[in-house]
Amino acid sequence: MAEKIAGTEIERLIQLLARLPGLGPRSARRAALHLIRKREELLGPLAAAMQVAHERIMVCEVCGNIDTRSPCTICADPRRDHSIMIIVETVADLWALERASAMRAPYHVLGGSLSPLDGIGPDQLNIASLPERLANSPTREIILALNATVDGQTTAHYITDLVSHLPVKVTRLAHGVPVGGELDYLDDGTLSAALRQRTAF
């Protein structure tokens, strides 16, 4: 595309940028031009940040989070409530919960959800280590913060079975009306759940 125009360097940059989620060939070209225009403020720092990330980011061997240390900052944080463990599917979900700042507890990142149709079984996820991790920790409750999808719920049931022999309470996120949500636009399942799990006002 840009190969005959300008050395292969720009073409290669565009091709790699186009592999980022959310960027197609056109936006990758725009991004490349933007980077080259903002050479000192953006291109240089971003190249350096990526290099640092490439060299230093690792997966936490305790919880599956990503960080530049293992155990990760969260696992190593003594101020967190280690009697609770939040089970999430992905690091993105962990970040979402951290942004909500609702609970300061360590996590266990599964790396996805069980999906027999896609060939994703327990062996493809960070699940096998969970019982042993729980047995060797002060955890008294695990919160299943999994997606409210078929795969997420399949995973929830699997984990509940897996830890049933341990003295650990298993809870899951409440279903209900999203804050700011309008009833008229909610599906029946959510409305039913919100009614069943109504709280005192």
Next chain:
Amino acid sequence: MAEKIAGTEIERLIQLLARLPGLGPRSARRAALHLIRKREELLGPLAAAMQVAHERIMVCEVCGNIDTRSPCTICADPRRDHSIMIIVETVADLWALERASAMRAPYHVLGGSLSPLDGIGPDQLNIASLPERLANSPTREIILALNATVDGQTTAHYITDLVSHLPVKVTRLAHGVPVGGELDYLDDGTLSAALRQRTAF
């Protein structure tokens, strides 16, 4: 956002990615996670490609294109028709014309269009060098491949005046129906222009 979760390295990567056009905070987080997942196939190569771009890409001192050499690959290409020069606003426009492969001629990249309202005058653009460049080149025709906007047309008139003392023919891109376009969806101005500039069939 991610600062308390995982060292500042990931947070910094996300913040820089969010400054790319087309990526907001959420898609920057997705992109960062994608990069970290594809560490060897994507993160490493992209970091290296950005480093190379940062070190080696320069603006061609002849035409204003970007390349790893100056004069750029296009300016230095003896197989191009140097009796023609195509004037474009941006490097993105140059790339678009190169993809169309319709004409093999050198370019002159203005770096934008005249826009008095935005404070962009001739001094902010790569315009002043144009008469001298034309005088010292075998150019017999310049093609104004500028946007069909008010600013683009203002720029076209300015350039026409600027080179009026030179023995150079000034042409511009045809207006008309886009290939694949449907008449019903075209604006009046385009339809009028397409009628006026009708060609033999």
